[in-house]
Amino acid sequence: MFVGWGGCALGAARYGARSIGRMATDLVFPPVCLACDRELPPQTPEEGLCCECLAGFCYPRGTICPKCAACLPPNGDRRIRCAYCRERRYKFAGSFALGTYAGVLRQVVLRTKKSAHESLATAMGKYLGRRLLDVWGNRPVDAVVPVPMHWMRRLTRGVPASELIAEGVARQAGWPLFSDLVRSVRATRKQGTLMPGERFRNVAGAFQLSPRYDIAGARVVLIDDVMTTGATLDCIARILIRQGVGSVHAAVLARGVGSRS
Numbered sequence: 014m015f016v017g018w019g020g021c022a023l024g025a026a027r028y029g030a031r032s033i034g035r036m037a038t039d040l041v042f043p044p045v046c047l048a049c050d051r052e053l054p055p056q057t058p059e060e061g062l063c064c065e066c067l068a069g070f071c072y073p074r075g076t077i078c079p080k081c082a083a084c085l086p087p088n089g090d091r092r093i094r095c096a097y098c099r100e101r102r103y104k105f106a107g108s109f110a111l112g113t114y115a116g117v118l119r120q121v122v123l124r125t126k127k128s129a130h131e132s133l134a135t136a137m138g139k140y141l142g143r144r145l146l147d148v149w150g151n152r153p154v155d156a157v158v159p160v161p162m163h164w165m166r167r168l169t170r171g172v173p174a175s176e177l178i179a180e181g182v183a184r185q186a187g188w189p190l191f192s193d194l195v196r197s198v199r200a201t202r203k204q205g206t207l208m209p210g211e212r213f214r215n216v217a218g219a220f221q222l223s224p225r226y227d228i229a230g231a232r233v234v235l236i237d238d239v240m241t242t243g244a245t246l247d248c249i250a251r252i253l254i255r256q257g258v259g260s261v262h263a264a265v266l267a268r269g270v271g272s273r274s
């Protein structure tokens with residue numbers, strides 16, 4: 014279940030652990046928020062994001078579908094499947110998003126896709142990792158796995174945001190990272206250019222698992238920047254489950270909604 018924004022208190026407590034060397038550097042080059050470039054006040058969460066940006070990501074409390082992370086109508090009956098889950102029987106067991114793909118969070122996600130902002134993607138991953146620890150408590154996780162990018166697209170786009178986010182999640186939460194467990198074996202059309210129904214067909218057969226790992230019974234967290242229809246995450250979850258993993262959960266920065274999602 015979603016737990017509301019925990020504020021900057023945790024980050025403020027951690028600030029004391031920063032190295033003397035870094036604090037001296039901060040006096041000369043005051044740190045700025047990786048998302049909005051505003052100067053950061055002294056007691057800021059270690060991810061390097063200002064409180065205003067972080068507060069802009071939040072969902073309202075208690076109105077999130079635990080399966081697909083979509084916003085439910087206010088006062089809706091949580092026992093009834095949300096509209097997205099009625100349409101698709103997702104293979105992942107549940108998912109978490111920092112917020113809706115809109116406003117500040119949308120701007121931040123778009124920025125993480127550019128190679129000049131790789132540190133922002135990792136910072137967002139660390140923040141996502143911190144939120145997952147809050148929300149999932151002591152749920153054991155055996156593998157953090159990013160949604161992969163096909164090598165041809167990687168040649169032009171560089172390291173995918175999903176990989177940097179997964180790195181941040183793994184580092185923050187202390188969970189093992191398996192960046193090469195899932196491979197993209199077929200170049201697909203960009204999901205964002207397709208209508209919802211086409212997106213599931215577009216990714217079918219596009220992924221394979223590396224034979225290097227024994228994943229039987231493993232509890233996997235799949236990481237991506239945005240979940241829209243959930244087609245990509247669902248496709249990979251299917252493959253993982255077919256190969257015998259114990260469970261698959263999805264974690265993303267933002268949940269896309271709307272007619273083209």
Ligand SMILES: [Zn+2]
Pocket residue numbers: 046047048049050051062063064065066067
């Ligand atoms: Zn900011």
Ligand SMILES: [Zn+2]
Pocket residue numbers: 078079080081082083094095096097098
């Ligand atoms: Zn749902």
